[in-house]
Amino acid sequence: MFEDVKYQIRNVEGVSEAAAMTFQTIQIPTSLKQERVTAVGYEIGKIGKPQNIISGRELAREHYEIVVDTKLGFKLDDKIPLGRNIYTVVGITKGAVSSSGEALVYISLKDAQQLQFLASNDTIRSDRARGIKDTTSTIVNTIVAKVSSGYSPKDIAENIKKWKHKSAYTNEKQVEILTKNVIEKSSKQIGLFTIILIIVSSVIISLIIYTMTIGKIKEIAILKLIGMPNIEIVKMIVQQSLVLGFLAFVAGNIFANAIKSKFPKNVQLLPEDSVGLFFVVVLVSVIGSLFGIYKALKANPAQAIGE
């Protein structure tokens, strides 16, 4: 949409403030590689400014300043070449990610539009020769608005839809869309991978327990010979499997927490996920011990004597 729509929105009754924003996926050169990030263009001093700044400040000048996320590894005053210009890092945020988990960088709206629409001189010359007119740099992705107290955001969204013919969403609706369409889909995808990993883990645990049982088959035969009931033997194997599973769970949790910040996209590890995982580990450990138990129960106590 065109940037001037913000003036129309600002004039809607109950809207106290409206500002334009842009979002674009760009690659920025970090010390290691080109990193894919989402660049947010916002109007300085208006709504949409970066949250959770842990060092430095938000943008103060209309040009060539940038706020980056700590995940990208930049320091204050670092220089980042983007498009035709070089930007200076003036602020660093923590945990600022897009809906797809990519790190966010913030630049001024003007810079963002220029970055998106101002092509290189060669491209402009080539486009003109082909009869393509200059693309406008006043296009934005969204207008964000603040509602005055006493007004319902839902009613105002309806009003904008009805009279301005634009899609308008309240904060709650945005969260719902994001949760349902983006996060839920990703969760399902991750869930599928998790199921595959759990199956693979079960097979690995089964093989380990089976191999360990085979290695102790003589001892198991001795235990049966001296009169140990099957239930005690089953308990021992399940305990062994649970101990292995528990150690793997602890090691996995420590490892996951240690490396989560290194992931290119934001990874959230919640305590309830760990609790859920714990129960899955218990279940997988028990299932994984079944082959070993079968082998142990088949062990002949006569093996302990042998002729």
Added chain:
Amino acid sequence: MSSLAIKVENLKKEYITKDSTLQVIKGIDFELEKGEIAMLLGPSGSGKTTLLLMLGCILEPTSGRITLDDEIVYEDRWILKDTRKLRREKLGFIFQAHNLIPFLNVQDNVTLLPQLNGIAEVEYKKKAKEILTYLGIEDKTNYMIGSLSGGQSQRVAIARSLANDPRIILADEPTAALDKERAISVMELLRKLAKEQEVAMIVVTHDDRLLPYFDSVLKIDDGYLTKTKASETKLH
């Protein structure tokens, strides 16, 4: 209660294959008194281990009757349903290799059976201490099995077989892995146990030198068994 610990009557064991029937034990009868220690002899493949497994309620005979400690356990079928319980409570086993559980220490190996029999911790620990002291290895209580010598390991195996106060001990070549001095020491110990605790013992051995430590000799050959007094037996 009779003075008999083991009574075997017309015991047979056949192995039936697709083409033939192999009779390993062809109907044997013998009795063993409480506190009697018997040497079980026989050439390889004569059925010594088969007999030991049948007496230990591990291998089902084909027919006959086995009475252990005044209880008929087999009469053409298992009379006793839970044979493992019988082994846990009345039988003790000693093997050629000590066959101890390597990931448990001496005390845990010895107290394994009393624990399974539901004996209180204080009691079974006290009992284990008594047995280990009796066998002269009380200082090894907390040692892991891997750190013991062959003789010490065999003593722990004997301790384990005694921990449940067995009425019968079945030993399969318990001295085979030991040198002469240790073998004699183990046999002296077994004899002492048999006499002091009235435990009947059947010991498989090929070592003629150990004959003086036995009361009787069970000689099994070609599926038949003969019992003679050790003092009247000459071995070649």
